[in-house]
Amino acid sequence: MWHVLGILAAAYGGLALLLFIFQSRLVFYPEIGREVSATPGQIGLPYEDLQLKTSDGISLHGWYIPAAQPRGTVLFLHGNAGNISHRLDSLRMFHRLGYSTLIFDYRGYGNSGGTPSEQGTYRDAEAAWRYLTEQLHIPSCRIVLFGESLGGTVAAWLAGRQKPAALVIASGFTSVPDLGQQLYPYLPVRWLARIRYDTRAYLRSVAAPVLVAHSPQDDIIPFEHGRALFAAANPPKQFLELAGGHNDGFIFMREAWVKTLEDFLGGQMDAGCK
Numbered sequence: 426m427w428h429v430l431g432i433l434a435a436a437y438g439g440l441a442l443l444l445f446i447f448q449s450r451l452v453f454y455p456e457i458g459r460e461v462s463a464t465p466g467q468i469g470l471p472y473e474d475l476q477l478k479t480s481d482g483i484s485l486h487g488w489y490i491p492a493a494q495p496r497g498t499v500l501f502l503h504g505n506a507g508n509i510s511h512r513l514d515s516l517r518m519f520h521r522l523g524y525s526t527l528i529f530d531y532r533g534y535g536n537s538g539g540t541p542s543e544q545g546t547y548r549d550a551e552a553a554w555r556y557l558t559e560q561l562h563i564p565s566c567r568i569v570l571f572g573e574s575l576g577g578t579v580a581a582w583l584a585g586r587q588k589p590a591a592l593v594i595a596s597g598f599t600s601v602p603d604l605g606q607q608l609y610p611y612l613p614v615r616w617l618a619r620i621r622y623d624t625r626a627y628l629r630s631v632a633a634p635v636l637v638a639h640s641p642q643d644d645i646i647p648f649e650h651g652r653a654l655f656a657a658a659n660p661p662k663q664f665l666e667l668a669g670g671h672n673d674g675f676i677f678m679r680e681a682w683v684k685t686l687e688d689f690l691g692g693q694m695d696a697g698c699k
Contacts (some may be wrong), residue, residue, distance in 0.1 A: 431622035435532070453541035454506035455534040458516065461510045466491050469512050470496035470520055477529055479552040487529030487553065490516055494523070497567045497590060497694045500553055501528040502576030508535030522687050529553050543620050550583045566590050569690055572597065574646065578624040585630030591693040593636045593686070596643060598650045599625040625657045632659065636689045638682070640667035663689055
């Protein structure tokens with residue numbers, strides 16, 4: 426009896442230790458579609474190929490897609506898998522809406538150097554923000570932060586430290602410990618988590634208007650996370666209910682999604698810089 430319990434306890438402890446040591450591999454997936462397989466030019470968009478330097482010396486690969494007479498500029502922060510070449514549809518959408526876009530790969534993703542980490546993604550976002558505001562001299566009040574999934578957390582973190590025109594969080598989560606506890610209810614994930622990505626906490630410091638979009642059918646991040654983020658955001662704020670899975674909800678809701686984005690972003694741009 427005690428022998429069996431000892432084996433079970435050892436196995437449980439070993440599993441918890443593995444989660445603690447290798448949790449970065451459960452959060453970051455740079456190896457999925459690592460190759461940059463296409464460019465904006467292949468879908469008819471003008472673009473500039475960029476190398477952004479972070480405060481700790483990492484070189485990041487990105488694209489700047491200018492609009493002829495931009496209504497504003499979108500800083501696009503993608504999710505935890507794939508790379509910038511997998512977001513061409515979104516780049517085309519923003520271009521058609523009249524927005525310039527800066528998109529980049531986090532350290533360790535695509536053609537960017539370094540290794541992924543939570544603090545690293547924050548530094549990466551800061552480097553992109555500095556490029557827009559210091560090199561292109563775009564006023565912060567003309568910049569929209571757009572984050573999908575994990576990128577929603579990075580966008581919320583940056584929005585709490587800067588003064589963007591607006592923040593959009595698409596299919597985001599409240600925090601890694603919250604999500605991890607749901608995925609592994611039999612483990613003390615909240616105690617083991619070294620990676621936090623606390624979107625809900627970051628939202629409390631965001632003064633910009635916020636749009637949260639999430640689907641009840643999201644197969645990766647439960648719908649309740651989106652509703653909780655909306656509840657945590659300061660007004661003015663808006664919620665859009667999508668339909669479909671984590672990676673295709675925007676396709677199923679394309680017309681409503683594009684219309685909502687156009688109206689929401691247009692309202693912020695029309696308000697102008699104050």
